[in-house]
Amino acid sequence: MAVKVSLKVNGKSVSAEVEERTLLVTVIREHLRLTGTHVGCDTAQCGACTVSMNGKAVKSCSMLAMQAEGADVMTIEGVAKPDGTLHPMQAAFKEHHGLQCGFCTPGMVMNAIDFAKSHPNPSESEIREALEGNLCRCTGYHNIVKAIGAGAKAMAAGK
Amino acid sequence: MGAPLIGARVERKEDYRFLTGAGQYTDDVDLPRQCYAAFVRSPHAHAVIKKINSAKARKSAGFVAIYTGEDFAAAKLGGLPCGWLITDVNGQPMKEPPHPCLAQGKVRYVGDQVAIVVAETIDQARDAAELVEVDYEVLTAVVDGSKATAKGAPQLHEAAPNNTCYVWAIGDKAAADAAFAKAAHVTKLDLINNRLVPNAMEPRVAIGSYSRADDSYTLYVASQNPHVERLLMTAFVMGLPEHKVRVVAGDVGGGFGSKIYLYAEDVAVTWTSKQINRPVKWTSDRSEAFLTDAHGRDHHTVAELAMDKDGHFLGMRVKTTANVGAYLSTFASCVPTILYATLLAGQYKTPVIHCEVTAVFTNTTPVDAYRGAGRPEATYVVERLVETAAREMKIDPAEIRRRNFITAFPYQTPVALMYDIGDYNATMDAAQKLGDVAGYPARKKASEAKGKLRGLGYAAYIEACGIAPSAVAGALGARAGLFEAGEVRVHPTGSVTVFTGSHSHGQGHETTFAQVVADRLGMPIENVDIVHGDTSKVLFGMGTYGSRSIAVGGTAIVKALDKVIAKGKKIAAHLMEAAESDVVFENGAYTVAGTDKKKMFGEVAFAAYVPHNYPHDKLEPGLNENAFYDPSNFTFPAGTYVCEVEVDPETGVVKIEKFTAVDDFGNIINPMIVEGQVHGGLTQGIGQALTEGCQYDASGQLTTGSFMDYCIPRATDVPFYQVDTRVTACTHNPLGVKGCGEAGAIGAPAALMNAITDALGVKDMPMPASPQTVWRTLKNKKAA
Numbered sequence: 001m002a003v004k005v006s007l008k009v010n011g012k013s014v015s016a017e018v019e020e021r022t023l024l025v026t027v028i029r030e031h032l033r034l035t036g037t038h039v040g041c042d043t044a045q046c047g048a049c050t051v052s053m054n055g056k057a058v059k060s061c062s063m064l065a066m067q068a069e070g071a072d073v074m075t076i077e078g079v080a081k082p083d084g085t086l087h088p089m090q091a092a093f094k095e096h097h098g099l100q101c102g103f104c105t106p107g108m109v110m111n112a113i114d115f116a117k118s119h120p121n122p123s124e125s126e127i128r129e130a131l132e133g134n135l136c137r138c139t140g141y142h143n144i145v146k147a148i149g150a151g152a153k154a155m156a157a158g159k
Numbered sequence: 160m161g162a163p164l165i166g167a168r169v170e171r172k173e174d175y176r177f178l179t180g181a182g183q184y185t186d187d188v189d190l191p192r193q194c195y196a197a198f199v200r201s202p203h204a205h206a207v208i209k210k211i212n213s214a215k216a217r218k219s220a221g222f223v224a225i226y227t228g229e230d231f232a233a234a235k236l237g238g239l240p241c242g243w244l245i246t247d248v249n250g251q252p253m254k255e256p257p258h259p260c261l262a263q264g265k266v267r268y269v270g271d272q273v274a275i276v277v278a279e280t281i282d283q284a285r286d287a288a289e290l291v292e293v294d295y296e297v298l299t300a301v302v303d304g305s306k307a308t309a310k311g312a313p314q315l316h317e318a319a320p321n322n323t324c325y326v327w328a329i330g331d332k333a334a335a336d337a338a339f340a341k342a343a344h345v346t347k348l349d350l351i352n353n354r355l356v357p358n359a360m361e362p363r364v365a366i367g368s369y370s371r372a373d374d375s376y377t378l379y380v381a382s383q384n385p386h387v388e389r390l391l392m393t394a395f396v397m398g399l400p401e402h403k404v405r406v407v408a409g410d411v412g413g414g415f416g417s418k419i420y421l422y423a424e425d426v427a428v429t430w431t432s433k434q435i436n437r438p439v440k441w442t443s444d445r446s447e448a449f450l451t452d453a454h455g456r457d458h459h460t461v462a463e464l465a466m467d468k469d470g471h472f473l474g475m476r477v478k479t480t481a482n483v484g485a486y487l488s489t490f491a492s493c494v495p496t497i498l499y500a501t502l503l504a505g506q507y508k509t510p511v512i513h514c515e516v517t518a519v520f521t522n523t524t525p526v527d528a529y530r531g532a533g534r535p536e537a538t539y540v541v542e543r544l545v546e547t548a549a550r551e552m553k554i555d556p557a558e559i560r561r562r563n564f565i566t567a568f569p570y571q572t573p574v575a576l577m578y579d580i581g582d583y584n585a586t587m588d589a590a591q592k593l594g595d596v597a598g599y600p601a602r603k604k605a606s607e608a609k610g611k612l613r614g615l616g617y618a619a620y621i622e623a624c625g626i627a628p629s630a631v632a633g634a635l636g637a638r639a640g641l642f643e644a645g646e647v648r649v650h651p652t653g654s655v656t657v658f659t660g661s662h663s664h665g666q667g668h669e670t671t672f673a674q675v676v677a678d679r680l681g682m683p684i685e686n687v688d689i690v691h692g693d694t695s696k697v698l699f700g701m702g703t704y705g706s707r708s709i710a711v712g713g714t715a716i717v718k719a720l721d722k723v724i725a726k727g728k729k730i731a732a733h734l735m736e737a738a739e740s741d742v743v744f745e746n747g748a749y750t751v752a753g754t755d756k757k758k759m760f761g762e763v764a765f766a767a768y769v770p771h772n773y774p775h776d777k778l779e780p781g782l783n784e785n786a787f788y789d790p791s792n793f794t795f796p797a798g799t800y801v802c803e804v805e806v807d808p809e810t811g812v813v814k815i816e817k818f819t820a821v822d823d824f825g826n827i828i829n830p831m832i833v834e835g836q837v838h839g840g841l842t843q844g845i846g847q848a849l850t851e852g853c854q855y856d857a858s859g860q861l862t863t864g865s866f867m868d869y870c871i872p873r874a875t876d877v878p879f880y881q882v883d884t885r886v887t888a889c890t891h892n893p894l895g896v897k898g899c900g901e902a903g904a905i906g907a908p909a910a911l912m913n914a915i916t917d918a919l920g921v922k923d924m925p926m927p928a929s930p931q932t933v934w935r936t937l938k939n940k941k942a943a
Contacts, residue, residue: 040445041445042444043445080179093174100835101411105178138835
């Protein structure tokens with residue numbers, strides 16, 4: 001059964017004809033061609049598909065598109081400034097080498113931004129706990145943890 | 160010019176696109192008129208296919224096509240080849256049973272491909288695949304490598320009696336036996352190197368696209384080596400001319416070995432795209448990845464070390480059974496032999512070593528190279544033996560290593576390799592200092608006071624990287640050369656595009672290779688772009704695996720740069736009316752010694768493309784050079800890792816308190832990237848020792864088939880690492896580099912298991928050291 005979903009993505013109103021079973025991530029990747037959001041597993045474990053929905057980090061592979069009806073969604077493509085300047089969290093990942101192959105990175109950044117809003121000066125263990133739902137196979141998390149600590153501070157300082 | 164670029168912590172050029180969602184991974188590619196493939200896969204580990212009924216599938220919505228093994232056989236598509244021929248102890252070639260792209264009458268592991276189903280959407284393709292009815296006659300399966308050759312074991316292949324691929328050996332058995340006969344002490348261990356699932360975060364993807372316009376094919380695929388993929392697919396499977404096939408591996412989300420190989424799906428989508436005259440896309444989901452990406456490790460080993468009364472190593476004997484899974488994957492045969500047994504000397508002067516390897520087929524996913532590939536298995540054998548020997552002989556584990564370290568180079572090991580250089584005492588010294596080994600007894604006491612068990616373990620690993628001298632590899636059975644190619648294309652206004660046959664899937668070549676180029680040409684790094692991953696752009700390439708990119712691929716670029724600089728010198732000499740022998744190139748400028756004459760590299764490049772004033776009698780216009788580099792030896796990165804753990808005896812939980820890694824990778828181009836490689840390697844090694852273990856039940860069902868039950872390390876499982884390097888420059892490549900990609904995964908398991916067994920006071924225990932396993936080990940120890 002085709003159904004229509006309407007939502008806001010990266011500040012733009014969009015709609016798509018989807019099947020009832022269609023996942024939010026499918027709308028983002030296939031219908032809107034916003035391919036920065038990735039699919040790394042099928043059990044809601046890896047977090048590569050994390051986007052912001054109504055200001056909270058959610059796994060877009062674990063939601064039906066219909067559940068996002070009317071929602072305000074931001075994907076990794078909407079994070080940097082319109083002129084291309086990186087968000088402080090993105091800049092921190094670059095500076096601290098918090099990414100290698102880049103596949104988990106969009107989900108990491110989306111989760112980190114949400115986390116940093118409530119943790120302006122997080123401890124190492126708080127950051128590691130917050131990464132429970134995001135898997136990375138390249139970095140060993142070492143530099144991701146450092147990047148998130150630095151990015152959170154930069155966000156708090158309004159950089 | 161500013162500070163030198165080689166050795167600088169340059170932020171990565173590729174990061175901007177990855178951080179903004181602008182990466183182009185294979186699944187991000189969509190082609191006009193594309194349709195989607197799903198594979199019908201065997202639910203049984205071992206079965207005969209009696210009948211395939213596709214009637215219902217053909218009627219389902221959006222159905223486009225289905226092909227089975229019969230169709231592939233009728234089209235005369237070959238099976239998937241193995242790239243390395245091992246010759247057994249009797250001088251006979253290994254057994255190479257057919258490895259069909261789609262099953263031919265029999266399936267041999269859960270996930271084995273039975274049919275490709277194509278439909279208009281991915282969901283419709285999966286729906287249609289579900290409707291294909293396959294009538295199986297289920298056979299008994301064998302999954303445990305150590306049981307594969309037992310009497311009465313189920314037989315997988317007619318062409319491989321007794322499920323044996325080969326029995327292979329290296330070293331002097333009689334000399335080893337003689338060494339053991341005179342030993343004052345022998346340490347013996349029965350070790351299992353657990354099977355692992357690589358799990359790059361990006362699942363495999365393949366899009367085949369045939370063009371009737373020029374009878375050509377394009378395969379977009381998540382691959383570590385697009386040219387090798389093309390060579391294997393065209394020459395060995397499909398019988399196509401290479402110039403009609405383009406393979407594109409753009410951004411690839413991690414590989415760790417699992418994306419080296421030519422997989423059945425790659426062939427199937429490519430062939431099918433011609434049959435239906437439309438592009439065909441297949442995207443693996445994680446469940447398929449667990450079932451079908453080549454697995455790693457899976458060795459059963461009995462190892463013995465003979466020593467004199469002072470702990471000097473006299474000899475080593477090793478007997479390994481390597482489970483290669485149901486079929487031979489692309490490099491499956493060389494991993495437990497050439498990449499394993501040749502490393503059993505480790506960092507030590509062990510004078511005689513004998514190793515025998517039996518490779519067996521089982522009803523499990525094919526096993527091939529996974530980060531480290533053979534070398535983690537060798538290091539595990541050597542370093543678990545050495546640590547255990549030290550304990551048994553009551554010699555400090557660092558001291559027993561120092562007594563046996565190789566200190567004079569070059570050094571010919573008894574297992575074929577010739578180490579060119581190293582300083583094992585230097586990395587040991589540095590690791591002990593950085594890891595504050597001197598302060599360990601106090602920390603142990605503090606742990607004991609809390610009711611916790613503390614342990615410390617070392618691993619002094621060595622690896623052979625920069626694979627490989629083609630002639631040596633060929634003599635050992637390689638069916639391909641192992642050189643690398645590079646091209647430096649200087650543009651008229653002096654900026655540079657460099658094409659490399661190496662492939663980056665997280666390693667950061669776009670930055671490190673650009674550092675090398677910009678440094679050599681004396682130009683800003685912004686003026687250099689690195690291109691890789693497309694057979695239509697790059698002249699040739701053997702790809703990235705075995706930590707070979709900088710040592711082999713980087714050297715090919717350096718050789719091409721040398722040609723560019725040399726040609727530029729001729730042009731500059733003409734422009735400055737000087738003798739070529741008086742012209743020097745430095746900091747991006749050609750100058751004439753003893754004069755103020757100077758031509759910038761950009762001016763020379765411009766003259767090459769606008770050759771109005773040009774030595775036409777001696778030179779062609781243009782400034783574009785390529786080079787192929789075939790190394791004269793392997794490189795030998797080595798180092799010492801020290802791991803300190805605290806174990807809670809009540810729960811069995813192991814906490815890594817400190818992990819120190821001091822590596823010698825030779826010269827380093829970008830320390831930030833090297834540290835990142837070490838962090839990642841260590842975490843995969845820690846995963847093997849602590850959290851990861853691929854399990855099949857007796858019927859051959861994979862019981863660890865998702866991230867819910869196969870635990871790759873999470874952020875809370877690992878600590879901040881202490882890493883450092885010491886440098887002995889590689890003697891046989893111009894950059895003096897050795898490679899750093901796999902070290903962490905090679906050294907970490909042994910260091911961690913040495914620490915855990917030290918904490919528990921036991922001789923051995925299986926990996927992964929999960930809380931349950933640790934708790935049971937302690938319970939059994941008490942009972943004993």
